[in-house]
Amino acid sequence: MLKRTKSRIIPFLLIFIISAVAFFSCNETESKEMNEQEQKIAVDTTMIPNTKFGAAVKYGRQLMLNTAYYIGPNGTKGRYLGNKISCTNCHQEAGTKLFSFNLMKSHDDYPQYRAREGKILTLAERINNCVMRPQNGVKPLPLDGEEMVAFLSYLKWINSFAPKGEEVFNGQKNKAVDLPAVAANPEKGALLYQANCARCHGKDGAGVLAADRHAYRYPPLWGAQSYQPGSSMHRVIKQAQWLKSNMPYDKATADAPVLTDAEALDIAAFVNSDKIHQRPNPKTFDYPHPEEKAIDYAHAPFVDPFTEEQHRIGPWQPIIDYLKSKGYTATY
Ligand code: HEC
Ligand code: HEC
Structure with missing residues (x-):
């Protein structure tokens, strides 16, 4: 009786040991895969x-x-x-x-x-x-x-593929960037742009059209063919939050950004500088209630005493603190 039980247990033990060894040796790659899965929702077209x-x-x-x-x-x-x-x-x-x-x-x-x-x-x-x-x-x-x-x-x-039951699901919004105590720096951004972005978007930011000329291989970041100053992509914090997980296109992922938060802000300050770059239709659509303006939407009038320049490139913390002290919500 005892013998038979033993002989039954041994093969199970062996299978257990083999699978444990296999599990621990693949553990690293498996957890990486799981991580990637976490960051993607399959949408099967x-x-x-x-x-x-x-x-x-x-x-x-x-x-x-x-x-x-x-x-x-x-x-x-x-x-x-x-x-x-x-x-x-x-x-x-x-x-x-x-x-x-x-x-x-x-x-x-x-x-x-x-x-x-x-x-x-x-x-x-x-x-x-x-x-x-x-x-x-x-x-x-x-x-x-x-x-x-x-x-x-x-x-x-x-x-129909979106996670249900959550107010905001993970990945619906872009990752946050830390707002530094100093203003974003377009001059530093220009150097970072040449090092990280120009190889695709061009030194002149004009991008490269695809062979069929209907769409871009690398879309333009400023100039007459790019987005208007009233676009959310023109807001420095908004753009930096997106750059962090997505650019440079061939290197950055949400799990492993290439740019630091400060670098993303510096580059966005350079790309979106209206002093350095031209854009089409500088007309803007203004918030009828200025107290509801996003803090990096840099078009006066404001309910705070800060300049358009400070709204554009920061430092933003004093603006946030001021708005809070007046009972407003600071959005960005
Ligand atoms: C390897 C090429 C490559 C590099 C390097 C690269 N991008 Fe892009 N970028 C792309 C492509 C391709 C798209 C379009 C993405 C798509 O369609 O999925 C894009 C889209 C964009 C867009 C949105 C579309 C637009 O026209 O505004 C912005 C903004 C942008 N990139 C900024 C940057 C910045 C800033 C850098 C440097 C930090 C950078 N990119 C580096 C290839 C690149
Ligand atoms: C240059 C970049 C850019 C292009 C091109 C663009 N969008 Fe957007 N879109 C944005 C940004 C930035 C937002 C604001 C997102 C935010 O505030 O989180 C937005 C917001 C939206 C929203 C609202 C999303 C929500 O849930 O609140 C929709 C819908 C949308 N875009 C659809 C489109 C469609 C359709 C097109 C093409 C006709 C398009 N967009 C082209 C940048 C772009």
Whole structure:
């Protein structure tokens, strides 16, 4: 009896030891893989249904990826954008990449009060803000047109993959950057730009068009073909938060940023300096209630005594402290 039990236990023990050894020797690579999985939500585009709705989702995805081909300056579906930047150049992987202005929750989150306009916007109106500002639009998309319906259908579909039950899921917002006690430094940013960014975006920031000339291989960061000063990407903190996880494109990840927070802020201060660089349509759309302005939205009037320059490049802590002391919320 005893013998038989032993002989049964031994093979189990062996299997246990072998798997324990295997487990510990692969442990390092396994935990790395798990980490990568944590930072990605698989959105399987083969699951887009073969229905009329699915066709709209597919078209919406194409619009995200190759925006100007359809609605750009020479767009096959009409001329809406003033430049050839694609939505996916900022909302990477067609809005599904984490920590990259992710759009998977947007369908849940609108209609929403927007301080910028001082009113409640629908998701369609919010999309048109990106058509008009970062994409330097000549006119907004008709709210019930095929393209807007396709964008909305696509955003609804990717929303079905978004983690539910959380107010904000991990990766929906970009990572925070620490705000230093000193102002961001555009001169340092210029040197960092040449070292980390110019090889793709060009010394002149003009980017490189793709072979088909409908979209960019490397999108422009300033100049007539880039985003307007009223875009959120033009806000220094906002841009730095995005750069941290996403640029340089071939090296940075959310887990392993290449730039320090201070470097990301210096580069964003250089890229977004209106003294150094030109941009299209410097007109801005102002917050009707100045107390609701994001602190790095550097267009007067403000409810605080700080200059446009300080709002643009900091130091921001005194602004935050002042706003708090007056009972306002400091957003950025
Ligand atoms: C130059 C960069 C850039 C481009 C190009 C761009 N966007 Fe945006 N978009 C942003 C930024 C920055 C925000 C603000 C995100 C934030 O505040 O966290 C934003 C916000 C949005 C939002 C609101 C997200 C939310 O949940 O609140 C939607 C929807 C959106 N963009 C759709 C689009 C679409 C569709 C296109 C293409 C037609 C596009 N964007 C092009 C930078 C860009
Ligand atoms: C290896 C090439 C490469 C390098 C280096 C690189 N980028 Fe990019 N950048 C890209 C590509 C490609 C995109 C578009 C991303 C996409 O479509 O997924 C992009 C997009 C951007 C955008 C958003 C689109 C736009 O036109 O505004 C900004 C801002 C940006 N990069 C800034 C930077 C900065 C700042 C650096 C240096 C820290 C940098 N990039 C380094 C390739 C690069």
